[in-house]
Amino acid sequence: MSWWGKGSDTDRLVPTLMDVMAAHDIRVTFHLEPYQDRHAAAYASDIEYLIRTYGERRKWDSFLLLRDEDGAVGPVFKSFRTILPKESTDCHGRTTPVADYTSDEQWRTQTDRVRNMFANDFSRITLLADSLDVSRSGASGFDGIAIYDNFVGPERWRRVAEDCTSRRLVFSFNVNPGFDGVVDLRPPADGCYVPLPIEPGPHDYQWDYAVDRERAADESKHRIVDTFQTTIALQTDEQLFNRQRGFFLVYLNSFNEWHEGHQFEPSKNDAAIADDQRSRHYHNAADGEYRLKTLSALLATVE
Numbered sequence: 001m002s003w004w005g006k007g008s009d010t011d012r013l014v015p016t017l018m019d020v021m022a023a024h025d026i027r028v029t030f031h032l033e034p035y036q037d038r039h040a041a042a043y044a045s046d047i048e049y050l051i052r053t054y055g056e057r058r059k060w061d062s063f064l065l066l067r068d069e070d071g072a073v074g075p076v077f078k079s080f081r082t083i084l085p086k087e088s089t090d091c092h093g094r095t096t097p098v099a100d101y102t103s104d105e106q107w108r109t110q111t112d113r114v115r116n117m118f119a120n121d122f123s124r125i126t127l128l129a130d131s132l133d134v135s136r137s138g139a140s141g142f143d144g145i146a147i148y149d150n151f152v153g154p155e156r157w158r159r160v161a162e163d164c165t166s167r168r169l170v171f172s173f174n175v176n177p178g179f180d181g182v183v184d185l186r187p188p189a190d191g192c193y194v195p196l197p198i199e200p201g202p203h204d205y206q207w208d209y210a211v212d213r214e215r216a217a218d219e220s221k222h223r224i225v226d227t228f229q230t231t232i233a234l235q236t237d238e239q240l241f242n243r244q245r246g247f248f249l250v251y252l253n254s255f256n257e258w259h260e261g262h263q264f265e266p267s268k269n270d271a272a273i274a275d276d277q278r279s280r281h282y283h284n285a286a287d288g289e290y291r292l293k294t295l296s297a298l299l300a301t302v303e
Contacts, residue, residue: 001028002255005035005042006049014054018062027064028054031148032079040082040102044113047077051118066126069246074122076249078146078172082107083131091192104139111141126247128172134163144170150179150253150262151199154230161234165241173231174253175298177291178223180216180261199223207283213270217285220261221294228298252295264291 001017004010014028021028030050032043055063055075067073081100089095111127118125128146129137137145144164147157157173164171179199198205201219205212231250235242242248256263267288287293 001030002033003030003050004033005039005046008035018054018058022062026062028062029064029066029076030078032077034081034100037099039100040106040110043079043107043110044117047114048117050077051075051121065122066249068124069248072124074118074124074126076126076128078128078130078148078251080130080148082129082142083133083136083140090190104136107140107142115141126170126249128170132160134160134167134169138167138169142169144172146172146249146251147174148253150174150176153200154227157230157234161237161240161242165239165244168241170242170245170247170249171234171240172249172251173227173234174251175224175228175231175295176253177220177262177264177294180220200226205283207281210270210286213283213285216283217287217290220291224291224294225298228295232302264295266292 001014002010003014018028032039032046036042051063064075065073066076083104084098084101086098086101087095088098114127115125126143127141128144129140129142130148131137131145132147132152134145145160147160152173154173157171161171161173178201198216198219200223201216205216207213234240235248235250237243252264253262254264256265261267267284269288270284270286272288273282273284
């Protein structure tokens with residue numbers, strides 16, 4: 001669950017969401033968002049809050065306690081914007097400090113605090129950084145990495161997994177249907193915003209034509225299959241650290257805040273798109289459930 005800090009809208013939703021999940025014997029874990037510039041400074045206290053409030057007080061009715069193959073049991077947390085550079089340079093050549101930059105030493109203080117806090121509660125607690133900088137992730141005290149960005153394609157994953165293995169860090173790569181940015185729903189903030197292209201596939205779609213809308217849907221289906229098969233293969237590869245440690249965790253990245261078109265939840269069928277929506281560049285496939293159907297077929301193959 002995407003979580004935006006204590007008292008946020010998402011925090012207030014947790015009890016209801018967990019009630020529903022518990023009724024279906026589904027477990028919940030948390031994706032910590034950058035809800036303020038100094039979100040890293042609250043990392044340990046946030047995790048304590050989540051464990052105490054939604055684990056202990058609910059008697060663990062729907063909080064995910066991941067059991068590794070070696071028998072170690074404990075919660076797992078991932079976070080967004082974890083390992084960042086000190087500065088960034090925009091399209092105008094202006095270099096400015098990154099507001100929520102956190103040094104490796106500061107992160108290590110937080111991750112050490114989490115482990116010390118719960119040393120007597122769990123045989124293992126797994127902390128995952130959203131970063132391709134495997135060296136800094138390890139130096140910051142994280143157990144491994146969990147990539148959020150759908151633009152980090154599966155053709156890059158093996159190299160990252162091998163890098164993690166060399167440092168005895170685990171990895172999790174998400175199953176995703178690619179990325180499709182609707183241009184006019186996210187206006188530029190500083191004159192540097194460029195609409196992101198469809199990923200994967202060619203970027204020359206003519207959205208007025210049904211054949212191109214279906215071609216984009218096919219590319220999305222291929223991305224779902226490719227990411228699914230690649231992450232399963234990497235996590236079960238005996239030469240890589242996940243298999244060696246007995247750790248298995250796959251995220252399904254379903255997100256649609258800006259209508260990027262990479263959610264698994266069904267969208268409208270193309271025939272149901274209203275004129276005002278079509279004028280805003282929505283370009284749905286004939287079958288709005290194609291992503292979920294593709295994913296469901298793949299999940300049915302997992303024992």
